[in-house]
Amino acid sequence: MAENKDNMQLNRRDFLKLSATGLSLTLVGFNPVLGTFQEAYAKNAPQADQWFMSVCPYCGTGCGVNVGVSNDTVVAVKGMPDHPVNKGELCILGKNLVGILNTPDRLLLPQKKVGHQFKPIAWEEATDTVATQLKETIDKNGADSFAMYVSASEYIEEYYVYNKFVKGCLGTNNLESSARLCWASGVVGLVKAFGSDSPPCCFDDIEVADLFFVAGYNPSSSKPIFFKRLMKAKKANKTKMIVIDPRRTDTAKKADIHLQIKPGTDVILFNAITRELINKGLIDEKEAKSITQDFDKLKEHVQSFTPKFAEEKTGISERQLSEVVQLIGQSKGALFMWGQGLNQSRIGTRKVTSLLNIPFITGNIGKAGAGPLAVTGQSTAMSLREVGALPNLLPGFRKVNDSQARQDIAKIWDVDPQKMSPKPGRTIPDILNAIEAGEIKALWIIHSNPAATFPDTSWVRKTLNKLDFLVVQDCYHPTETSQFAHILLPAAQWAEKDGSMTNSERGMNLIEQAVQPPGKAKTDIDIVMAVARKMGFEKQFSFQKTEDIFEEFKRCTTGRPNDINGLTYARMGKEKGLQWPVPTAEHKGTKRRFMDQKFPGKLNLAMNQHADPLEMPDKEFPLWLLTGLVNEQYHSRTRTSKIPSLNRAVSEPFVEIHSENAKALDVMAGDLLKVTSRRGQLTARAVITDNILKDAVFIPYHFSFLAGKDKSVNDLTIRSFDESAKQPEYKAAAVKIEKA
Amino acid sequence: MPSWFERLFKGWSDTNIRPPGARSEKHLLATCIKCGRCMMVCPYQSIKIADWGSKYYGTPYVDPDAMPCYLCMKCPEVCPTGSLSTVSKENVQMGRAHVVHDTCLSWQDDLCNLCYKRCPLQDKAIDLNDDLQPVIKNCVGCGVCTYVCPTQPKSIVITPQRNLS
Numbered sequence: 001m002a003e004n005k006d007n008m009q010l011n012r013r014d015f016l017k018l019s020a021t022g023l024s025l026t027l028v029g030f031n032p033v034l035g036t037f038q039e040a041y042a043k044n045a046p047q048a049d050q051w052f053m054s055v056c057p058y059c060g061t062g063c064g065v066n067v068g069v070s071n072d073t074v075v076a077v078k079g080m081p082d083h084p085v086n087k088g089e090l091c092i093l094g095k096n097l098v099g100i101l102n103t104p105d106r107l108l109l110p111q112k113k114v115g116h117q118f119k120p121i122a123w124e125e126a127t128d129t130v131a132t133q134l135k136e137t138i139d140k141n142g143a144d145s146f147a148m149y150v151s152a153s154e155y156i157e158e159y160y161v162y163n164k165f166v167k168g169c170l171g172t173n174n175l176e177s178s179a180r181l182c183w184a185s186g187v188v189g190l191v192k193a194f195g196s197d198s199p200p201c202c203f204d205d206i207e208v209a210d211l212f213f214v215a216g217y218n219p220s221s222s223k224p225i226f227f228k229r230l231m232k233a234k235k236a237n238k239t240k241m242i243v244i245d246p247r248r249t250d251t252a253k254k255a256d257i258h259l260q261i262k263p264g265t266d267v268i269l270f271n272a273i274t275r276e277l278i279n280k281g282l283i284d285e286k287e288a289k290s291i292t293q294d295f296d297k298l299k300e301h302v303q304s305f306t307p308k309f310a311e312e313k314t315g316i317s318e319r320q321l322s323e324v325v326q327l328i329g330q331s332k333g334a335l336f337m338w339g340q341g342l343n344q345s346r347i348g349t350r351k352v353t354s355l356l357n358i359p360f361i362t363g364n365i366g367k368a369g370a371g372p373l374a375v376t377g378q379s380t381a382m383s384l385r386e387v388g389a390l391p392n393l394l395p396g397f398r399k400v401n402d403s404q405a406r407q408d409i410a411k412i413w414d415v416d417p418q419k420m421s422p423k424p425g426r427t428i429p430d431i432l433n434a435i436e437a438g439e440i441k442a443l444w445i446i447h448s449n450p451a452a453t454f455p456d457t458s459w460v461r462k463t464l465n466k467l468d469f470l471v472v473q474d475c476y477h478p479t480e481t482s483q484f485a486h487i488l489l490p491a492a493q494w495a496e497k498d499g500s501m502t503n504s505e506r507g508m509n510l511i512e513q514a515v516q517p518p519g520k521a522k523t524d525i526d527i528v529m530a531v532a533r534k535m536g537f538e539k540q541f542s543f544q545k546t547e548d549i550f551e552e553f554k555r556c557t558t559g560r561p562n563d564i565n566g567l568t569y570a571r572m573g574k575e576k577g578l579q580w581p582v583p584t585a586e587h588k589g590t591k592r593r594f595m596d597q598k599f600p601g602k603l604n605l606a607m608n609q610h611a612d613p614l615e616m617p618d619k620e621f622p623l624w625l626l627t628g629l630v631n632e633q634y635h636s637r638t639r640t641s642k643i644p645s646l647n648r649a650v651s652e653p654f655v656e657i658h659s660e661n662a663k664a665l666d667v668m669a670g671d672l673l674k675v676t677s678r679r680g681q682l683t684a685r686a687v688i689t690d691n692i693l694k695d696a697v698f699i700p701y702h703f704s705f706l707a708g709k710d711k712s713v714n715d716l717t718i719r720s721f722d723e724s725a726k727q728p729e730y731k732a733a734a735v736k737i738e739k740a
Numbered sequence: 741m742p743s744w745f746e747r748l749f750k751g752w753s754d755t756n757i758r759p760p761g762a763r764s765e766k767h768l769l770a771t772c773i774k775c776g777r778c779m780m781v782c783p784y785q786s787i788k789i790a791d792w793g794s795k796y797y798g799t800p801y802v803d804p805d806a807m808p809c810y811l812c813m814k815c816p817e818v819c820p821t822g823s824l825s826t827v828s829k830e831n832v833q834m835g836r837a838h839v840v841h842d843t844c845l846s847w848q849d850d851l852c853n854l855c856y857k858r859c860p861l862q863d864k865a866i867d868l869n870d871d872l873q874p875v876i877k878n879c880v881g882c883g884v885c886t887y888v889c890p891t892q893p894k895s896i897v898i899t900p901q902r903n904l905s
Binding site: 079088089090091092096222224225226227228231232234237250254342479630631632646648649650668669670671 | 783810848863868
């Protein structure tokens with residue numbers, strides 16, 4: 001027995017020892033790993049063999065980034081400390097840029113649709129097919145039966161090649177870009193007001209201004225680094241901030257005055273502000289008359305917009321209005337910023353021009369720290385306007401219907417000016433309508449995703465199916481759009497190609513190629529030029545490197561507002577963010593425009609009336625649908641859906657409703673809600689808040705049918721477009737909600 | 741964050757928090773009959789049941805790193821013994837978050853603020869200071885901030901109520 005007991009004791013001791021060793025091993029084995037990780041993170045200095053300069057591909061702020069490469073792979077991205085825009089800071093999207101590159105769904109080979117399946121083919125066959133199909137379509141149905149739809153995140157050289165190919169060589173102006181969905185109304189508004197497209201301000205004005213007037217804009221979510229700069233200036237200079245938004249957004253929370261306006265009534269509010277400024281004698285009428293046209297007409301026009309009328313229509317009290325008017329009247333320099341809340345509307349251009357009346361009559365123009373500051377939603381929306389990658393433009397802000405402009409450009413392009421069409425091309429709503437009517441037979445989509453981003457997507461999908469020939473050139477597959485393609489062309493993306501771009505303050509930046517594209521993917525320039533050469537345009541596309549294209553584009557800008565003849569790749573590499581015009585090599589860039597108070601013409605004041613959206617809430621569909629973005633995702637998520645740390649936060653749509661509506665429906669946070677409009681339905685979890693108007697719901701727009709059934713908010717939105725800019729009205733549709 | 745060892749073998753991690761409405765650890769352990777109804781009603785599958793190998797076997801917990809509590813307050817309603825009492829979400833006491841300034845992107849030179857953006861009690865529990873850095877105010881410890889924090893290791897962590905002095 002005793003022996004036995006001894007054995008038992010030994011065994012138990014052994015067992016305890018073993019467990020202790022095991023435990024300590026696991027602790028030792030685990031903690032040092034955690035420790036080194038922590039240290040590496042705290043230092044915040046990712047290691048890489050080589051660093052390349054680039055610009056973040058997301059929003060129009062244009063933050064400079066350094067791309068770190070080891071063994072031909074991008075291993076790190078960090079903010080560029082000496083870049084004038086962000087000074088080394090990055091937002092959460094920029095921080096996670098590494099994750100967008102080598103994802104499992106990168107498109108690596110050209111593919112052709114056979115039956116219902118895609119089969120890999122060789123590049124030679126792919127470009128041959130595209131060239132012959134385009135030639136056939138154009139020979140049979142005319143050049144206008146072809147259209148190209150490109151994204152607003154590409155580089156100057158790429159836009160230039162597309163423009164030259166479509167407008168110069170093929171002879172149609174159907175070159176459209178997704179900037180239409182994003183800033184078309186804003187740009188048309190600027191053109192109407194100034195007489196030319198030329199953002200006058202720069203980011204350095206933020207520190208000079210003493211008032212920020214922010215309308216329909218939530219930079220806290222859409223442009224975090226820009227917002228941080230606003231907040232820094234606000235804290236340092238005690239800058240006042242007025243925010244106009246139907247939601248109490250994170251931007252509105254930081255404002256001195258938040259005007260929670262009824263959706264869509266901005267024109268009335270701006271006219272009422274204008275009236276009060278004039279009637280209370282808070283402006284210098286003499287000065288206003290000297291720089292603007294039709295001041296007396298505007299004075300007469302706004303008289304009917306009394307504060308009482310405004311209160312009734314916009315829901316903003318007379319007291320708040322007079323506070324706002326006082327702030328604007330007292331301000332020595334006010335910056336006027338706006339966003340999609342104004343742009344994405346049936347009367348977007350009217351809203352923007354009504355807003356611009358205010359800086360014009362108060363003299364907030366042509367001086368430091370004052371004027372309209374428009375930051376676009378996509379990185380290179382400014383570049384595409386300079387290069388003219390829109391249906392009505394040619395390089396250097398020239399118009400296609402100007403015969404002199406066509407001749408000038410034809411000379412540089414080495415094409416026949418007679419072949420260039422004087423008729424402005426189709427906008428994307430027109431293109432889709434024309435596809436439905438059978439007038440457009442072939443479409444080439446580059447890095448864009450209309451099947452997810454266009455309103456009423458179920459109609460868009462039907463329409464895309466009607467095309468005889470659809471080429472989709474993208475870096476990912478599947479995307480919502482790529483499934484409709486006949487030919488898929490694998491393209492390089494950010495960090496895999498070089499070029500130059502302009503940010504929203506006209507700052508020019510050089511982008512270096514950090515790595516080779518994966519698989520057989522090629523740069524967009526190489527792909528389009530290969531097709532163009534096969535169609536017989538070898539002479540026009542004899543560029544050897546990207547810089548040659550930039551040099552040719554420079555010739556188009558001579559004597560134009562965006563004259564950049566003083567820039568070369570070498571200079572852009574050294575001096576970052578130089579703002580055009582930069583006409584000579586000695587020129588130091590133009591921070592602010594119109595400082596001499598010399599405008600292209602007299603400033604145009606707009607006499608606008610309010611108009612209701614196409615679809616108003618009614619008995620059956622009683623709520624407004626507002627769509628918008630969240631910090632963690634970008635547009636249709638083709639990039640951000642690949643990053644797990646971002647998808648943790650928001651990986652599916654949600655419905656933001658007012659707590660009183662929630663109570664009436666007996667809905668608790670997290671319950672599934674069914675949102676229905678006349679066009680479709682969406683099921684998503686409820687988020688209950690008091691930050692939204694009672695008669696509105698908010699749903700983020702990032703998700704489409706790849707995210708799951710009934711997850712696409714654009715199934716609900718309406719095909720209603722701005723009267724002059726043709727930008728879709730994403731922020732006004734009538735919906736009803738019920739418990740799912 | 742619970743270590744893999746804790747997850748696999750202990751069935752319990754010291755970072756686990758109790759579901760909303762639990763008054764105190766002692767009260768919960770005394771009254772919970774381990775019926776699992778709170779787990780079944782949770783729409784986010786946030787509530788889990790402590791596994792064998794732990795002295796808390798059978799009691800409900802939330803691991804904020806796996807799936808946090810979104811404060812829908814459905815679980816107290818189904819609790820048969822009052823272990824989880826019905827309270828408004830502002831009065832829940834699950835724990836308290838604290839921000840690790842050394843690794844938090846917003847406290848360093850960048851900008852993130854996802855914890856603030858996704859907080860179910862935005863402005864009350866987490867607020868942003870003038871420099872847009874998150875600061876903790878009346879936090880109830882639901883753990884959504886920990887869940888969405890994009891840094892690794894997490895820059896905002898929850899101390900469970902029982903460990904708060």
